[in-house]
Amino acid sequence: MKHDIVLAGVGGQGILTIAAIIGEAAVRQGLHVKQSEVHGMAQRGGAVLAHLRLSSDPIHSDLIAAGSADVVLAVEPMEALRQAESLSPRGVILANARPVRNIGDYPELDDILAALRAFPLNVVIDAEQVAQDAGNARAMNMVMLGAVSPFLEFPDDLLATTIRDTFARKGPEVIAVNLKAFAAGREAGLAVKR
Amino acid sequence: MAQQLLLGDEALAQGAIDAGLSGCYAYPGTPSTEIMEYFQASAEASERGIHRQWSSNEKVAMEEALGMSYAGKRAMVCMKHVGLNVAADGFVNAAITGTNGGLIVTVADDPSMHSSQNEQDSRFYAQFAMIPCLEPSSQQEAYDMAGYAFGLSEQQQLPIMLRLCTRLSHSRADVRTAASKTAQNGLQPADAAARRFILLPAIAKRNYDALCAKQDTLVASSEASPFNRYEDGADKSVGIIACGIAYNYLQEAFGGKCPHPVLKLSQYPLPKKQLAQLVASCQTVMVLEDGMPFVEQMLRGPLGNDRILGRLSGELPRTGELNPRLVGKAFKLELPAVTTLSPLVKIRPPRLCDGCPHINTYDALGEALKDFADAKVFGDIGCYTLGALPPYNAISSCVDMGASITMAKGAGDAGVFPAIAVIGDSTFTHSGMTGLLDAVWENSPITVMILDNGTTGMTGGQDSMGTGRMAEICAGIGVSRDHIREFVPLPKNHAANVQIIREEAAYRGLSVIIARRECVQTLRKKKR
Numbered sequence: 001m002k003h004d005i006v007l008a009g010v011g012g013q014g015i016l017t018i019a020a021i022i023g024e025a026a027v028r029q030g031l032h033v034k035q036s037e038v039h040g041m042a043q044r045g046g047a048v049l050a051h052l053r054l055s056s057d058p059i060h061s062d063l064i065a066a067g068s069a070d071v072v073l074a075v076e077p078m079e080a081l082r083q084a085e086s087l088s089p090r091g092v093i094l095a096n097a098r099p100v101r102n103i104g105d106y107p108e109l110d111d112i113l114a115a116l117r118a119f120p121l122n123v124v125i126d127a128e129q130v131a132q133d134a135g136n137a138r139a140m141n142m143v144m145l146g147a148v149s150p151f152l153e154f155p156d157d158l159l160a161t162t163i164r165d166t167f168a169r170k171g172p173e174v175i176a177v178n179l180k181a182f183a184a185g186r187e188a189g190l191a192v193k194r
Numbered sequence: 195m196a197q198q199l200l201l202g203d204e205a206l207a208q209g210a211i212d213a214g215l216s217g218c219y220a221y222p223g224t225p226s227t228e229i230m231e232y233f234q235a236s237a238e239a240s241e242r243g244i245h246r247q248w249s250s251n252e253k254v255a256m257e258e259a260l261g262m263s264y265a266g267k268r269a270m271v272c273m274k275h276v277g278l279n280v281a282a283d284g285f286v287n288a289a290i291t292g293t294n295g296g297l298i299v300t301v302a303d304d305p306s307m308h309s310s311q312n313e314q315d316s317r318f319y320a321q322f323a324m325i326p327c328l329e330p331s332s333q334q335e336a337y338d339m340a341g342y343a344f345g346l347s348e349q350q351q352l353p354i355m356l357r358l359c360t361r362l363s364h365s366r367a368d369v370r371t372a373a374s375k376t377a378q379n380g381l382q383p384a385d386a387a388a389r390r391f392i393l394l395p396a397i398a399k400r401n402y403d404a405l406c407a408k409q410d411t412l413v414a415s416s417e418a419s420p421f422n423r424y425e426d427g428a429d430k431s432v433g434i435i436a437c438g439i440a441y442n443y444l445q446e447a448f449g450g451k452c453p454h455p456v457l458k459l460s461q462y463p464l465p466k467k468q469l470a471q472l473v474a475s476c477q478t479v480m481v482l483e484d485g486m487p488f489v490e491q492m493l494r495g496p497l498g499n500d501r502i503l504g505r506l507s508g509e510l511p512r513t514g515e516l517n518p519r520l521v522g523k524a525f526k527l528e529l530p531a532v533t534t535l536s537p538l539v540k541i542r543p544p545r546l547c548d549g550c551p552h553i554n555t556y557d558a559l560g561e562a563l564k565d566f567a568d569a570k571v572f573g574d575i576g577c578y579t580l581g582a583l584p585p586y587n588a589i590s591s592c593v594d595m596g597a598s599i600t601m602a603k604g605a606g607d608a609g610v611f612p613a614i615a616v617i618g619d620s621t622f623t624h625s626g627m628t629g630l631l632d633a634v635w636e637n638s639p640i641t642v643m644i645l646d647n648g649t650t651g652m653t654g655g656q657d658s659m660g661t662g663r664m665a666e667i668c669a670g671i672g673v674s675r676d677h678i679r680e681f682v683p684l685p686k687n688h689a690a691n692v693q694i695i696r697e698e699a700a701y702r703g704l705s706v707i708i709a710r711r712e713c714v715q716t717l718r719k720k721k722r
Contacts, residue, residue, distance in 0.1 A: 010542065027199055027368065035199075036365040038308070039224060039654075044577065046544035051365075061446035062365035062439065065518035067530035078540070084533045102545065104584075107538045115536055 001031075001153045002055040004064045006086045009075035010100045011045045014141035017166070018073070019050045021145060025154055025162045026054040036062045045102055047079055073148050075127065075141055076100050077112045084119070093119045094147050094189070096127035096140060123147050125188045131181045139181035146185025150193040200369045202362035203228035205333040206300065208369070209340030211238055214376035216267035216295070217245030219255035221624065222653035223274030224309035225363035226302035230272060231656075242378065248650075250659045251595070251624040252277035256284035256299070263297040263353075264391060266382030268344050272300040275314050280595065280625065282319070285353070289323040290401045291391045292351040294384040296344030302358040305485050305515040309360075311575075311594070313513065315485035320355040320462060324405050326412055327355040327462040328421065329438035333367040335421060335460065341376065346415065350408060359484050361515060362439050409463070417467045421460035424468045429453040432503070432525075433476030435469075435489055440482035446518040447527060464489065478503055480524065484516050543583060551647055551711035552578045554683035554691070556586045559614070559643070561688075562695035569612045569699065570605060574598035574626075576618035577651045589616060596625025602640045603633050612699040615642045620650040620658035627671060630706075634672040639702045641695075644668075645683075647713040655716040668706045677705035684711065 005022065009015045019035055026033045036051040051064045066085050072093045074080030080095035087093055095116050099109050116124050125147060127140035134143070142163065149159050163182055167175045200208060207229045210218070220230040233239045233246035245262070249255035252273040262269035273281060278301050285299060301319070304310040320327035328343055330336040336358065343354040384391060390401055416422055433455045436444045441458045457472050459465075473479055473493075481490040481504035490504040503509045509524040510516065522529050546553050556578075563569045573579055573589030574597060581588040591601055598615035606613040617626050622644050633640055646664050650656040660667055668678050679698060681691045691709075698705040 011544070023199060023366065027197075032368060033199060034365055034367045036361060037201075039228070039364050044544035044547060044580070047542040059367070060442045060450065061518045062361050062367075062442065063517045065446065065522070065530075067519070067532040078538070078542075081536050082539045085535060087533060089531060103540060103542055105540050107540060112538055115538060 002057070003053070003071065003152055004069045005052040005054075005071040005073060005148075006064060006069045006083050007050040007052060007073050008079040008083045009048055010079060010102070011048050013048070013075040013100075015048050015050055015075060018141050018145050019052050021159065021162050021166055022052060022054070022152070024166070025158050028158065028162070029154065031056060032059050034059045034062050047082060049083065071148060071151060073144055075144055077109070077116060077124070078107065081112055081115055087119070092121040092123065092151055092192070094123040094144060096144060097124050098126055098128040098140070121192065123189055123192045125185070127185065130184045130188070134180040134184055135177040136181070139178050142178045142181040143185035146182035147189035149182070149186050150189040197368050197370055199366050200333055200337070201228055201364060201366050202330070202333045202336045202358055203302070203364070204232045205337040205369045206340055206356065206358070207232035207236070208371060209337035210270050210298070211236065211242065211244065212372050212375045213341035213344050214268050214378045215244055215270060215340075216378045217259070217262045218270045218272065219245070219249050219258045220272035221249055221252045221255055221277060222650050222656045223277050223302075224653055225304060225360040226272045226274045226277070226300065226358070227653045227656070228363065229300060248657050248659070252281040253284055256281035256288070259297060260284060260288050260291070260293070263293045263295045264384050265295065266384070267295040267379045268297075269295060270298040270300060273302070274310065275301055275303040275316050276310060276312065276594065277301070278316055278319055285319065286323045287393060288353045289325045289405060290393060290398055292401065293347055293353055294351070294382070295379050296347035297353040298340065298343045298347065298356050299353050300356045300358065302360070302363050303485050304360050306360070311592070313485065315488050316355065316357050317462060317485070317488045320357070324409060325352045325355060326350070326415065327357055329357045329460050329462070330362060330421075331439050331441040331458065331460055333362065333365070333369050336362065337369050337371065339421065342420070350412065350415070352405075352408070357438070359439065359515070361484070413463050413466050416461045416463055416465040419461040419465070422465050422468065423458040424471060425452075425456045425458065427452060427454040427456065430455060430476045432478045432480050433457070433472040435459055435472065435479060435481045437481070437483040437489060440484055440516055440521070443516050443518045443521040444482055447522040447525065459489070464492070477501070480504060480509065482510070482516060482521060487512070544580060545583070546577065546580050547714050549714045550577070551683040551709065551713070552581065552645055554685060554688070555643070555645055555709040556581045556588045558683065558688055558691040559616075559695055560586065560588060562692045562699060563614075565696060566612055566699055568610070569614060570610050571614045571616055572598040572602045572605070574615070574617040574621050576621050576645075578616060578618055578645050581616070595621055596629055599626050599633065599640070599642055600629035602642070603629065603638045606638050606640045611639055611702075613640045614699065615640060617642065617644055618651065619644060619646040619648065619660060619664055622664070623658060623660035623667070627667065630668065630673070631671050633704045637703045640704060641698045641701070642704075642706045644706060644708045646708050646710040649713045649716045651713045651715065655713060655719065664708045664710070673704060673706050677701060677703065678708070679705070680708045680710060682711050683709045
């Protein structure tokens with residue numbers, strides 16, 4: 001099996017946490033992993049990107065070639081669109097519908113959402129609302145992780161177990177909120193996968 | 195043997211620990227920062243008593259590492275590519291003195307300038323200093339090369355450059371670590387009788403002759419290197435030289451089945467034997483290298499050579515980092531269709547964090563300078579470089595570490611008034627203090643604003659050697675106490691801060707204003 005995943009968002013949205021959880025789950029499955037991250041200056045509120053590759057065979061490149069990603073997953077809608085060139089024609093694009101408007105010329109949100117919904121396989125959800133309903137708006141990255149989970153060939157409980165371990169230090173309440181956000185996101189992903 | 199998911203930076207650090215490292219010296223700089231941070235977080239490095247404190251700048255770090263090597267122990271110095279410009283004096287001369295304990299000079303290049311002001315290629319420096327350079331193609335090689343490089347360094351008595359680039363430094367992969375660990379060297383300073391560390395001309399000449407005489411051995415070492423490999427292929431219309439991580443992009447582009455002969459290149463100087471075989475057996479040679487066309491230029495020569503293809507011939511872009519698609523294009527492979535970038539997508543540049551003290555400082559500076567139509571503000575390297583962007587549009591220059599003070603002085607000498615320098619506390623102790631001393635000597639009519647947030651902010655909040663002592667340092671250098679002013683950059687102090695800047699900008703002599711408030715990022719981390 002092979003999954004090439006492009007993760008995107010704005011600095012501070014928890015992209016690297018999503019990458020770390022999927023990467024850790026893959027290692028537990030005995031898969032090969034390569035995960036390219038953006039550090040440094042770009043993290044200061046700018047566009048942030050990670051390439052995550054999982055495979056049962058050895059992986060060559062740290063970067064995913066344009067046009068070949070199985071998944072583009074973004075915690076911000078315009079950032080999803082920015083990474084669309086990575087997406088394979090058969091790939092799925094997942095985006096949080098809630099914008100981060102920290103620039104002056106942010107485009108019309110409806111235009112962006114329409115462009116995202118034009119992709120053959122797309123999941124566009126208000127992850128912030130879903131996370132808020134689960135108990136904490138900041139867990140929107142876990143909503144997005146849940147949404148992508150049906151598209152990953154992992155055993156049913158693997159990602160949930162990894163989330164539990166990742167947040168173990170932060171106590172049972174934080175774990176519960178993140179798992180609830182994950183489960184709600186997973187429903188949204190399943191609706192498209194079916 | 196254990197399997198771990200490590201960044202390229204971390205793999206190298208763990209490799210060095212396992213290979214008997216005694217000390218690491220570094221100044222933070224993207225993409226090299228995580229090497230020292232790994233040592234600092236490592237329980238094993240702590241148990242082994244490995245030195246792992248930041249240094250004031252790269253030159254200092256280079257010399258400290260050389261001192262540890264002189265004492266007989268294995269040392270590593272780490273920096274980003276432009277840091278080697280700062281360390282160049284010690285670096286080049288360490289090749290002339292030679293080393294005692296193994297010495298690795300790790301330099302992380304930043305092709306595509308993700309977080310840098312240029313994309314200089316450190317392989318030129320290794321060639322210039324006439325020392326071996328290792329360039330890993332994977333995180334595993336980064337791990338394995340640490341021990342190999344220490345061995346090679348002690349065998350050749352030379353520093354070894356280890357060249358990383360952003361994509362390897364900041365990418366994680368599963369790395370197998372060794373089951374057995376090498377003990378650290380004992381304290382055994384270089385033999386005093388040899389006097390080779392004293393670079394008086396008579397001794398330096400002898401050392402330099404010896405370095406020149408070593409070059410054939412270094413080529414032989416590259417030819418025998420476990421990291422260089424000749425892989426034959428049936429289609430000899432083109433032979434390929436794949437340097438460092440470019441080898442991965444090649445494998446990716448051909449799905450692991452490249453039909454052409456390939457020289458996988460990870461140790462320099464160039465391995466003459468394998469290179470000759472490739473050039474003799476193939477009609478053309480394609481050079482894949484991240485960074486500048488270093489190998490390609492050598493093979494082409496100044497008169498050009500149509501058989502040599504790469505960045506200079508136009509098969510690959512002249513600038514920017516490589517990727518699998520660019521490599522595929524160079525070989526005219528069939529590539530998947532790509533969605534073109536929607537015109538809806540706008541640029542989202544990085545910005546100062548909400549609550550950042552620099553915001554308040556720039557607000558005060560902007561207002562104060564409304565009274566001075568001819569004012570010029572010289573910036574420096576750090577988060578506050580973002581003051582160049584709207585809404586601040588506050589600085590006229592940003593060149594290299596410390597250049598704010600010295601450029602302000604030069605412009606002031608030429609008649610620019612007021613000439614203002616804006617520099618962070620860590621950049622000030624890195625390379626600003628010496629320039630300030632010049633300004634003290636001449637009582638130059640400039641105003642130096644030190645934005646003291648108590649940390650090295652841009653790279654994520656590393657310790658800075660002069661934290662909390664900016665005023666004392668400036669007074670010690672000789673700035674008049676009357677013209678060392680301090681304020682706390684907060685909105686409630688705005689009017690008073692504007693007044694302080696106005697007064698000092700109008701003063702026709704040297705003044706320093708220290709704007710002091712902690713970085714919101716490090717403050718947040720402490721509260722966690």
